Amino acid sequence: MSKRAITFVLSAVAFIATGLLSTSAFAQNDRSARAQQVIDHWTPERRAAAVPRDMRIDHRGLGYMRRADGSLAPYGHQIQAQGAPSPNARPPGSGGGGGGNNDSEPPQISNLDPAAGSTIGGSYTFSAIVTDNVGVKSVTFVITYPDGVTTQDFSASNAGGDTWSSTLQGFTDGDWSWRVEATDTAKRGGNSSVSDDTSFTVSTGGGGGGGGDTITNAQWTDGGDIQMTAGRLFYEMPSNPRRKRWAGYVCSGTVVTDGATGRSVILTASHCVYDDANNAFARNVLFIPNQAGTNGSGTDSNCSNDPIGCWVAAFGVVDVNWTTSTFPDNIPWDYGFYVVDDNPSSHQPGYNSSSDTLDQAVTAFNIDFTPPTVDDGTVGAATPDFTHALGYSYSDDPNFMYCAEDMTTEGTDNWWLPSCGLSGGSSGGPWIQPLTNGGGPIISVNSWGYTTSPGMAGPILSGTSANCVYNAAALNAFPSNPADGDAGYAVNCN
Secondary structure (H helix, E strand, O other), X not given: OOHHHHHHHHHHHHHHHHHHHHHHHHHHHHHHHHHHHXXXXXXXXXXXXXXXXXXEEOOOOOEEEEOOOOOEEEOOOOOOOOOXXXXXXOOOOOOOOOOOOOOOOOOEEEEEEOOOOEEEOOEEEEEEXXXXXXXXXXXXXXXEOOOOOOEEEEEOEEOOOOEEEEEEEOOOOEEEEEEEEEEEOOOOOOOEEEOOOEEEEEXXXXXXXXXXXXXXXXXXXXXXXXXXXXXXXXXXXXXXXXXXXXXXXXXXXXXXXXXXXXXXXXXXXXXXXXXXXXXXXXXXXXXXXXXXXXXXOOOOOOHHHOOOOEEEEEEEEEEHHHHOOOXXXXXXXXXXXXXXXXXXXHEEOOOOOOOOOHHHHXXXXXXXXXXXXXXXXXXXXXXXXXXXXXXXXXXXXXXXXXXXXXXXXXXXXXXXXXXXXXXOOOOOOEEEOOOEOOEOOEEEEOOEEEOOOOOEEEEOOOOOOHHHHHHHHHHOOOOOOOOOOOOEEEEOOO
């Protein structure tokens, strides 16, 4: 080859290299601009309007999304939930005082749990069935202390159908009682009814739905790395397949180790990453680690009052099987990831930020893809299968909540915590086994529950495609200026 030819080849290579560097810089600048748009997007009004993406399955095997008010929206079909609560809004054209509803029958109250003579632990999910022809306006649980005089009122939430519940904690040993007070939506303030007082016993050394160590839904107060590393996710998904209207949602996620430079990876549930009903990836994804540590009164648009601020996710990754079927047919693959560009523009600092790189600002957790312990035949917090599930509550904003108990299975595709009563917003939060001093390996994530009973399912990560999807999150390229709904990868791991 002549000297002139060699010079030409070298010049061509230099041109190509320069072009690649320029393209890379352009892509980086574009991601920076998009990140700022996401941060600016989440105004106080939009954050306040975001609701949990809380997935439920009824006794017929149909999927629903539980709304913030407890009602159930059909998901992927048009079949209304059986026994769904009646709307509380007034009918069109009606006057005040409860509308034009002249019903005079009070609500019917039944199936109190705990029932008379029950023994519970220091924490328990109280529930009752409340029915009314015109709709239930409010339900209150009144707890009477062992002295027989002191009482305390707690507002109950609709748990689907006619079931109303509230998880209460802090009980001490002794003989207690409780009653239910309910009001319907009839005019002139509604009709009210009160159940009989129902006695129960508290024994914090045992009992309480699976043993005194069972925690159904409590605020996490032990700190540790998990307090900093788990956080709340804000994002939007389309309201129809045409992607013309978008709605805001909240979930939970955890920063995990990824072995890659230039990015940080967040583990969550696939239903918090990809809308399988409208076939689109989420947009405007914002992650707030340790939001429970905010200096504000709760969720707001001020990242600077959160300990380490907010991070913008660039894209998501799910298994292709999640995208080709609709909940609940795709529950085996309800594990997904978000990827954050380790560029300072992706981070809006908080009041105690130590780094603009997410997995350096917090302690990333390891995912354990080996089989965890399940149904070991013993009971209690000291047993190998005792598992913690954690997540950010919507109803108890901004608290970081958890449940903990011995783990079992639900079918062949899910782990199961039978008494777990985590509220909406916790979806995608981590399952850790064992949890020691606020740390430990992640074995699953909060996935779904049933419409009429407590319990939380988590997808099995061991022996599934979860490791493959995780590797794709660590290795796949950042998409270049993706359209809304296209910022992600559906990975075929077969």
